[in-house]
Amino acid sequence: MKLLTHNMLTSHVKGVSKGYPLLIKATQVKVNEVDFNPKFVSRMIPKLEWGALVQAAEGLGHRQDLPGELVSDYEQNEDFLKKVHRILLEVEVMEGCLQCPESGREFPISKGIPNMLLNEDEV
Amino acid sequence: MDSSMENNVKTVRRSKEEKKVLRKQLKASHTLLKHEGISTAAQPTKSLVVANGGLGNGVSREGLSAALKEMGEVEGLVMPPHKPYAFVTYRSEESARNAHVHLNGQMIQCGDNSVTLYLSYVESVTHEEQTSVLLPEGLVLVEDFVSPEEEAVLLSAIDWSSTNDDITAQKALKHRRVKHYGFEFRYDNNNVDKDKPLPAGLPEECLPVLERCVSSEHISMMPDQLTVNQYESGQGIPPHVDTHSAFEDTILSLSLGAKTVMDFRHPDGRVVAVVLPGRSLLVMKGESRYLWTHGPDLGTQSSLTLSRRGTRTSFTFRKIRHEPCRCAFPSACDSRGAPSTPSPALPPSPPTLPCCRADAARLEEEYVHRVYDAIASHFSSTRHSPWPRVCHFLASLPPGSVLADVGCGNGKYLGVNPDVIAVGCDRSGALIQICAERGFHAFVSDALSVPLRTASCDACISIAVIHHFSTQERRLAAVRELVRLLKPGGRALIYVWAFEQEYNKQKSKYLKESNKEHQGNHSPTSEDSQEPHGKSSIHISSHLEDSCRPDDSMTDVSRVTDGKLSVHTNRTAFNTQDLLVPWHLKEGKKRDDEESGDSSKKGKSKEKNKKTSHNSCSASSLNPKTDPSPGSGSRLDTSDAAHIPDCKPSPSGNTTQTSSSTVKSELESSPAPVFHRYYHVFQQGELEQLCAQVNGVKVQSSYHDQGNWCVILQKDGL
Numbered sequence A: 001m002k003l004l005t006h007n008m009l010t011s012h013v014k015g016v017s018k019g020y021p022l023l024i025k026a027t028q029v030k031v032n033e034v035d036f037n038p039k040f041v042s043r044m045i046p047k048l049e050w051g052a053l054v055q056a057a058e059g060l061g062h063r064q065d066l067p068g069e070l071v072s073d074y075e076q077n078e079d080f081l082k083k084v085h086r087i088l089l090e091v092e093v094m095e096g097c098l099q100c101p102e103s104g105r106e107f108p109i110s111k112g113i114p115n116m117l118l119n120e121d122e123v
Numbered sequence B: 001m002d003s004s005m006e007n008n009v010k011t012v013r014r015s016k017e018e019k020k021v022l023r024k025q026l027k028a029s030h031t032l033l034k035h036e037g038i039s040t041a042a043q044p045t046k047s048l049v050v051a052n053g054g055l056g057n058g059v060s061r062e063g064l065s066a067a068l069k070e071m072g073e074v075e076g077l078v079m080p081p082h083k084p085y086a087f088v089t090y091r092s093e094e095s096a097r098n099a100h101v102h103l104n105g106q107m108i109q110c111g112d113n114s115v116t117l118y119l120s121y122v123e124s125v126t127h128e129e130q131t132s133v134l135l136p137e138g139l140v141l142v143e144d145f146v147s148p149e150e151e152a153v154l155l156s157a158i159d160w161s162s163t164n165d166d167i168t169a170q171k172a173l174k175h176r177r178v179k180h181y182g183f184e185f186r187y188d189n190n191n192v193d194k195d196k197p198l199p200a201g202l203p204e205e206c207l208p209v210l211e212r213c214v215s216s217e218h219i220s221m222m223p224d225q226l227t228v229n230q231y232e233s234g235q236g237i238p239p240h241v242d243t244h245s246a247f248e249d250t251i252l253s254l255s256l257g258a259k260t261v262m263d264f265r266h267p268d269g270r271v272v273a274v275v276l277p278g279r280s281l282l283v284m285k286g287e288s289r290y291l292w293t294h295g296p297d298l299g300t301q302s303s304l305t306l307s308r309r310g311t312r313t314s315f316t317f318r319k320i321r322h323e324p325c326r327c328a329f330p331s332a333c334d335s336r337g338a339p340s341t342p343s344p345a346l347p348p349s350p351p352t353l354p355c356c357r358a359d360a361a362r363l364e365e366e367y368v369h370r371v372y373d374a375i376a377s378h379f380s381s382t383r384h385s386p387w388p389r390v391c392h393f394l395a396s397l398p399p400g401s402v403l404a405d406v407g408c409g410n411g412k413y414l415g416v417n418p419d420v421i422a423v424g425c426d427r428s429g430a431l432i433q434i435c436a437e438r439g440f441h442a443f444v445s446d447a448l449s450v451p452l453r454t455a456s457c458d459a460c461i462s463i464a465v466i467h468h469f470s471t472q473e474r475r476l477a478a479v480r481e482l483v484r485l486l487k488p489g490g491r492a493l494i495y496v497w498a499f500e501q502e503y504n505k506q507k508s509k510y511l512k513e514s515n516k517e518h519q520g521n522h523s524p525t526s527e528d529s530q531e532p533h534g535k536s537s538i539h540i541s542s543h544l545e546d547s548c549r550p551d552d553s554m555t556d557v558s559r560v561t562d563g564k565l566s567v568h569t570n571r572t573a574f575n576t577q578d579l580l581v582p583w584h585l586k587e588g589k590k591r592d593d594e595e596s597g598d599s600s601k602k603g604k605s606k607e608k609n610k611k612t613s614h615n616s617c618s619a620s621s622l623n624p625k626t627d628p629s630p631g632s633g634s635r636l637d638t639s640d641a642a643h644i645p646d647c648k649p650s651p652s653g654n655t656t657q658t659s660s661s662t663v664k665s666e667l668e669s670s671p672a673p674v675f676h677r678y679y680h681v682f683q684q685g686e687l688e689q690l691c692a693q694v695n696g697v698k699v700q701s702s703y704h705d706q707g708n709w710c711v712i713l714q715k716d717g718l
Helices: A002-008 A038-047 A049-059 A078-090 B002-010 B016-036 B061-069 B093-103 B149-157 B164-172 B205-217 B284-288 B357-381 B389-394 B429-437 B472-485 B554-558 B602-618 B661-668 B684-691
Strands: A025-031 A090-100 A106-110 B047-051 B074-078 B083-088 B106-111 B112-118 B118-122 B141-144 B178-181 B183-186 B191-196 B225-231 B251-259 B260-265 B271-276 B280-284 B293-296 B312-318 B401-408 B420-426 B441-444 B456-464 B485-496 B578-584 B676-678 B697-707 B708-715
Touching: A002 A049, A002 A078, A002 A090, A002 B420, A002 B441, A025 A049, A038 A078, A038 B420, A038 B708, A049 A078, A049 A090, A078 A090, B002 B205, B047 B093, B061 B074, B061 B106, B061 B205, B083 B093, B141 B271, B149 B205, B149 B251, B149 B271, B183 B225, B205 B312, B271 B280, B271 B602, B357 B429, B357 B472, B357 B578, B357 B676, B389 B485, B401 B472, B429 B441, B456 B472, B472 B485, B472 B684, B472 B708, B485 B684, B684 B697, B684 B708
Parallel strands: B401 B420, B401 B456, B420 B441, B456 B485
Antiparallel strands: A025 A090, A090 A106, B047 B083, B047 B118, B074 B083, B106 B112, B141 B280, B178 B183, B178 B225, B183 B191, B225 B312, B251 B280, B251 B312, B260 B271, B260 B293, B485 B708, B578 B676, B697 B708
């Protein structure tokens, strides 16, 4: 699971109102090499929840020096875009789980894939 | 070809034999390059690819290794499972050159097998190839886990002089002796009585072994249940998956006494035979524990050099599970409604249309989810051409749009528009695995409850998904969920299979009779109507002549007389809206990725098939005893699927068997599995009507596309 996916995922346990963002409990993290496309990255940024991204990166120990708030004029800042690219698309949680911040329910991540299926009684 | 010309110039006289070798070598290399993405190097290196020297050719590691070691110091030998090649890396380039000179074009004997090896230099052997695992995912075999002394102690620790419980157990199970510790295992429901722990606990003699398991990190929690089975040779129990809800993930099985073979079977038909020597520990985790069945191989034991008479005692240590199972394999999970004993791929008594939510969920579990998990790789190999009008919709999305593909399958559409932020979800873990392998963002979830925030997507697509829901309510709920995800002004594209396969006097591709294929294979490969599948055709019934014209009597069509769902005959017109559609599973045969241009050229696909079949002939010799079966169904499989019928140049007269069954007959006599998927096919206007019931959204356009009804919805508010 890459952090881009994590940024979009939310807990959908019945009755939960504050299910975003999910807490990441990672037991295995991988860093891949993905082609850097600055245009794509800069288009992604406005679609993200920046705070959640920084929090997730921090939790994985991969924050490096990602700023707590978005810099202005980031479109031209290749350095910054590269950092975002790395944290969004290259860092991958292979094993672990995602935890609903409100209910505590855990969703397993196995071989890089989060399993968000709920049981009959949780829907 | 240039290099061969060069060689001809350099070596004045090259015998006919040598030329033949070189030609074959080039052809093998060329094919590998094409199908596997392996590039051969023009200049000598330390590494070589050994075509025909793979596990898929029946070549053993010992045999190949012996031959290679004679040429120089071998640094590494990689033999990816099921493949018709291997990689060897020598310490020095000189050794590699030596191997190339002496082994290229040479025959090697491996048991009953002899193959001709063709060597080519490669730049390097990737890490992925080196870490490929022979065994089912999650399975680890540790030999010599206990010493002979420890083995004796453990065997003597079991007191077979029975208690009352054991008498009952032994009476019921005529095939072996069994004793339980910690918790009683119940054979009537294949589960454990969690409320009745047995007073004695686990024998203390087991403690050192268990501690070794924990310290070696094979298991993280101490097991609290032990089942000891004692089998004479020829005795055993049928293949099974250990009940999910009864036990936690890792299961340890210590084999004492005689060696045995344990067969692991994947729902898609793959079989891996694992030899379990005495004193070995088998660790089952993940897929091997939750999805593959396991059971002793009683049939082919005699052909292995096993002690003919021997008692095997297994100590199976497990940890009782107290919470419901939440594994990634719901199709085999009794916590999610799957039966706890594996059912064969024979259809049970025909299902009926569900009348309540629980029934609907159960029907879909049996006739949609289990099936997709089982057929995932084969299914994926038939889904490689994105439909043009869907692509058109995707291309129309502004760059940077957030796109959700609900029911994304193998990720076919996730990469179509690279400027879009695409995330996919599907109910099938196996299909999502394929998405992950392709580098897409995807997760497992149900279309009725998608874990994405409300109004977070600029666009959604749901292609060939909603027709799998078995009640109108659920279909409506699926549309509502799509709409929920959309931002104001966002658009959704929905495709569902149409009842009316013929529209505007144009028969859909699904109905059109395919030309007779050279395989004469009568199994349907794809009823995906836009999928020009230059492969096998079905015997078309006379139904085709009756074109399906919408008329008044259609309104009664949806009700089947006794409520039982009928099985549809592929490639014929539909005569009912709720039905089961057969899928005949084929062993994995890769289709080339994303054929460019018009993939409907049957001639082109025939040519590809011919090439494939040529190579499969060379990979057809197998050692079924020690090697896993070919054609694992992995989508990376190419010609090594060893489709015997494909080697025949003319249509096989065999109309009832699929190629997978022919292959299997070498190993076991089970027929090719047929799976049934549930569909509710939509009548004209039905999808629109469904969408009209959802608030806050308007139907922007509605059309028929090759046997599907399609709508584009737009959410209000912009």
